[in-house]
Structure formats: structure tokens, C-alpha cells
Amino acid sequence: MFDSGLGGLSVARTIRAQAPATRLSYAADTAGFPYGDWDEEDLRTHLVALIGRLIERARPDVVVIACNTASVVALAALRAAYPAMPFVGTVPAIKPAAMATASGTIGVLATPSTVRREYTRALIDTYASHRRVVLHGAEGLARLAEEKLLTGRVDGAKIAAEIAPVFVEEDGGRTDTLVLGCTHYPLIGKEIAAAAPWPVRLIDPSPAIARRALTIAATTTPAPDTPSSGLALLTREPDARLRALLAREGFGEVGVV
Numbered sequence: 001m002f003d004s005g006l007g008g009l010s011v012a013r014t015i016r017a018q019a020p021a022t023r024l025s026y027a028a029d030t031a032g033f034p035y036g037d038w039d040e041e042d043l044r045t046h047l048v049a050l051i052g053r054l055i056e057r058a059r060p061d062v063v064v065i066a067c068n069t070a071s072v073v074a075l076a077a078l079r080a081a082y083p084a085m086p087f088v089g090t091v092p093a094i095k096p097a098a099m100a101t102a103s104g105t106i107g108v109l110a111t112p113s114t115v116r117r118e119y120t121r122a123l124i125d126t127y128a129s130h131r132r133v134v135l136h137g138a139e140g141l142a143r144l145a146e147e148k149l150l151t152g153r154v155d156g157a158k159i160a161a162e163i164a165p166v167f168v169e170e171d172g173g174r175t176d177t178l179v180l181g182c183t184h185y186p187l188i189g190k191e192i193a194a195a196a197p198w199p200v201r202l203i204d205p206s207p208a209i210a211r212r213a214l215t216i217a218a219t220t221t222p223a224p225d226t227p228s229s230g231l232a233l234l235t236r237e238p239d240a241r242l243r244a245l246l247a248r249e250g251f252g253e254v255g256v257v
């Protein structure tokens with residue numbers, strides 16, 4: 001599992017819930033986080049090199065890019081660079097949201113970088129051209145999710161300010177479905193729901209990503225009988241609080257690449 005930071009834990013938790021015996025390694029580019037403001041070309045080059053080092057180190061059967069920003073920027077380049085490795089990407093769940101909405105208005109919350117990508121616009125054109133889509137790049141929401149995970153606390157007013165632009169009400173229809181287009185956001189799903197001005201359905205893609213990854217893993221390797229402690233690979237030395245969090249999440253062994 002790879003993410004810029006701790007957001008991929010939302011997918012790791014789902015994989016563990018669906019198949020507890022899966023051997024998981026969790027990689028986070030803690031030195032590069034957040035990806036929201038990176039230049040596209042720089043990020044692509046950086047990711048191809050970094051994922052190569054991580055594959056060497058963890059020797060996985062499947063790589064899950066549990067990061068929308070990295071997936072929309074670099075998935076094609078990663079597949080081209082490592083053709084023997086199966087990759088599962090994460091892209092904003094616009095298709096299920098377009099199917100689920102009753103009002104016809106969906107909100108898409110993602111990082112500024114994901115929002116800027118042509119890939120995201122193409123998803124909207126393909127799956128939601130018959131819907132009103134309010135796309136918003138949230139500057140600080142991924143950081144707020146990390147803060148919640150690490151400290152147990154988060155400022156509800158800050159979350160409300162980050163998500164406010166996706167809530168629109170026009171011609172009697174208002175946003176009723178919200179795509180969590182960054183893997184950090186399901187980690188504060190409850191807080192997002194509480195900060196919303198009215199009830200909305202949150203679309204979290206983790207169950208679908210987990211199923212896809214497990215299907216591929218099952219075809220390449222037999223699952224171990226007992227859960228093993230997972231390996232966490234980071235791009236800079238973690239502090240004690242991050243180490244403790246990773247251990248609680250089942251990643252007791254930590255390495256730096």
C-alpha cells in the first residue's frame with residue numbers, strides 16, 4: 001500500500017477487515033507529504049523512482065497506490081516502468097456517486113492537485129455529464145486528517161471551512177452525495193458528516209479498492225495462515241508518535257527508504 005502519508009490507512013484497514021491474514025506493507029512518502037501542491041511532472045518522476053525502491057525493498061505481489069493524487073498523476077507511468085507488477089490505483093469515485101445521487105448534484109472533494117488533473121475532468125465527462133458536479137480542491141483537509149489520527153483531536157470549524165464550497169443549493173436541488181476523492185478523508189468521515197450543513201451520502205472507495213487488490217493477490221500467492229506484523233516504509237525517520245500510531249495500525253516494523 002502506498003500513499004503520500006497516512007491516508008492509505010483507510011484502505012489498509014478495509015483490506016484487513018476483508019481478509020485479516022493478508023500480508024501488508026505500508027509505505028508513506030512522509031518527506032514528500034502533502035502531494036496537493038506538487039508540480040505534475042516533478043511528482044511523476046519522483047513517484048516512478050520512489051515506487052521502484054519500495055518494490056525492491058518490500059517485494060510485493062500487488063502494489064496498491066492508495067492515493068488519488070499519485071494515481072491520477074503517475075499510474076500510467078508506473079505501469080510502463082514496472083510492466084511485471086500489478087498496480088491497483090485509486091481515482092475519485094465519480095461513477096458510483098453519479099449513480100447514487102437523487103438530487104442530481106454531487107460534490108467531489110480532493111486535493112488541489114487531483115482537481116487540476118485532466119484525468120479527473122475526464123472521469124466527470126465520462127460518468128457524470130448528466131449531473132451537476134461541484135469539484136473542490138481542499139487545501140488543508142489531508143493535514144487535518146493526519147492531525148486527527150496522530151492527536152485524536154481535530155478542529156470541526158476548520159473542516160467545515162474546507163468542505164463548504166461543495167455544498168450548493170440551486171433550483172430546489174442540493175448536494176446530496178460527496179465523493180471522498182483523497183484517501184485521507186475517510187479517516188475523518190464522521191467529522192466531515194458532522195461539519196456538513198445538511199446530511200449527505202459519503203462515497204468512500206476503499207471497499208472497492210480492497211476487493212480489487214485482494215482478487216489480484218489471491219491469484220499470485222496463497223494467503224498466509226496467520227496475520228503477520230506489517231512492515232511500514234517511510235521516506236524519513238518517524239517520530240515516536242508516528243511509530244506508535246503505525247504499531248497500533250499493525251505496522252510494528254519500520255524502515256526508512
Ligand code: DGL
Nearest residue numbers: 007034035068069182183
Ligand atoms: N491521500 C492522498 C490522496 O488520496 C493525498 C494527500 C496529499 O498528499 O495531499 O490524494
